[in-house]
Amino acid sequence: MKREKSENSIAARRFVSAQQVAKKAGVSRSAVSRAFTPGASIAPETREKVMRAALELGYHVNDLARGLLANRSRLVGLVVTKPEVGFRAHLVSALTRALVLRGSVPLVINTGSMEQELHAAQAALFGYRAEATIILSGSPPASFVDLARRNGQPLIMIGRAETDCDHVRIDNSGAARMAARILVERGHRHLALAGVADATPSLAEREDAFTREAQARGMTVTAGHGRDATYAGGQAAADALFAGDGSRRERPDAVFCVNDLMAIGLIDRARGHFGLRIPQDVAVIGFDDIPEAAWDAYRLTTFRQDPEKMAEAAVAHLERRLADPDAPPELLRLEAAFVERGTTRTR
Template sequence: MTADKTSGDKTSDKLRSVSALHVARQAGVSRSAVSRAFTPGASVAAETREKIMRAAEELGYQVNDLARGLLANQSRLVGLVVTKPEVGFRAHLAAALTKALIHRGNVPVLINTGQTEQELISAQKTLLGHRAEATIILSGSPPSSFFELARRNGQPLVVIGRSEPEADHIQTDGAAAAKLAAAHFVACGMTRLGLAGSLSGTPTITEREDAFRAEARRLGADVAVERGNDTDYAGGLQAGRLLIDRADRPQAIFCVNDLIAFGVMDHARKAGLAIPQDLSVIGFDDVPEADWLAYRLTTFRQDPQMMAAKAVDLLDLRQRQPDLPPIRERFNVPLVVRGSFVPHSAE
């Protein structure tokens, strides 16, 4: 029994985190000296600091930033709230935000929301309970009660891709892009147009759909509208089949995102159509797959690195000037011309 107990103690020691007290004993200094050595701007003799840093390196010591933040009532956690973070452009934006926040000194926490309001509110309560510094919302689906809970607790919010009172916003001008897509199609003599949309009904998707339809009809073109169940590849196959199998098949299709465009293009080729000779396609997002030889998709580019950098800038500005009115940043999205459609202006 004694041998087993000793073995257990050794295992426990191995699993126990190295603390500032261990560093102090190794360096032969006080616990407070270790604390000052790892606090920017604190006073500590150069020789003492060198001993402490050498001991910390030997022991593998790391400052417990979470504990330090909780004592200061600020954990440095930043919540990234997103529905289906693994899908399409959201995956690239979440990755860019994570990298930018780590560079800022934050600890990003990805909250993969569920589909019910209660799941969303539980996610936000988790962030508030851990004293998150701020929340960045990438999804268009959280209900208004989600935002209200954060506001009541004084937590800064950055919202990407939707409009919400009393929050800072980052948006791309999807309406302008959709109008430009319609104008390019009509300028090339295409008057039977298609819109491949989504039943998801998020604000960004609705904005693109409405703008394309209005502009196309203003220019005298007919628009056939079909929507997949979601803004993904399967949704693109659904919408593509409904559009392409029509007797009055469109000459060109605007897709509300690239994943839908991929589905549309694959169904078109399955139906024996050549792209762009028989059918022109424009997408939205410019995910890396858009440049694959299988697609060579002409699409509007959202820049995830630029959007992530702007989100961090907004957090910095909000911390410096908390009483500023809500800030709205809106970016234009350039058209990246590839093989699925070439406008006259690019020829």
């Protein structure tokens, strides 16, 4: 009796098969296959029987098996380091939604930072024969790009600098130059930058563009760097920028932060440890417009990256590349809209 219950329990956990649908509908197994194949020849009344039986049984087509037969897995790899951090988390969320709506199966590969983690991530990505790979900003190594190319996978880069690939990028330089112009035009004379020592290409682009624009307007820029572009990194940058002799002449009166997480860490440290008022003593501009930027505790002035638009652009690149593998690489550069809140003075 116990064995019979165990076997029934196991059977109950199995997926409903096409053969079960055929039996319930009173049709052949091939009729079920034709009913779920777009454009296949099947009588309307037969298709109606199949669909009704499938609905009652809870049947779904085995897309994985179909993909293997067609040599097209529908899996799309999303390669990312620290997908849970800051703007990257919202971009991964938008990408997975966009891919599911396309009919793809997103496979998020967290590359980690240890060699063992990197090898495991590579094995997962290429072992499942993903039909394409999207590589996000951060620090997934160039070895992923090289392996994808050797395996003939279409590659979509977001916020990266590799050549001969389709790219989606935000206009980092344009936004950073605008930040410098706004701060100078509003009377700030002691500009600072909060960044990281080992910056990704996107963050390095923001740092360089801000510094160059400020210098072109006759300003010098003091740099404070954290270890990572995180909340703790922003606090470390604040310590580097504000822990001098405390004189107003030398202390920065405006800071451009390479992302919102650093800006939030810097603001908390500036207020709590150095007793500075934002924006009366120090104006702050961030980058990304993560949800926390709009919180009442910060009301951060920033530049918005729209994760939904970036995901839409990445999927459009993917469709184009799969349809025409030999098309020349395309770069789509999206504008970062200026969002003014309470960490900057209007004039």
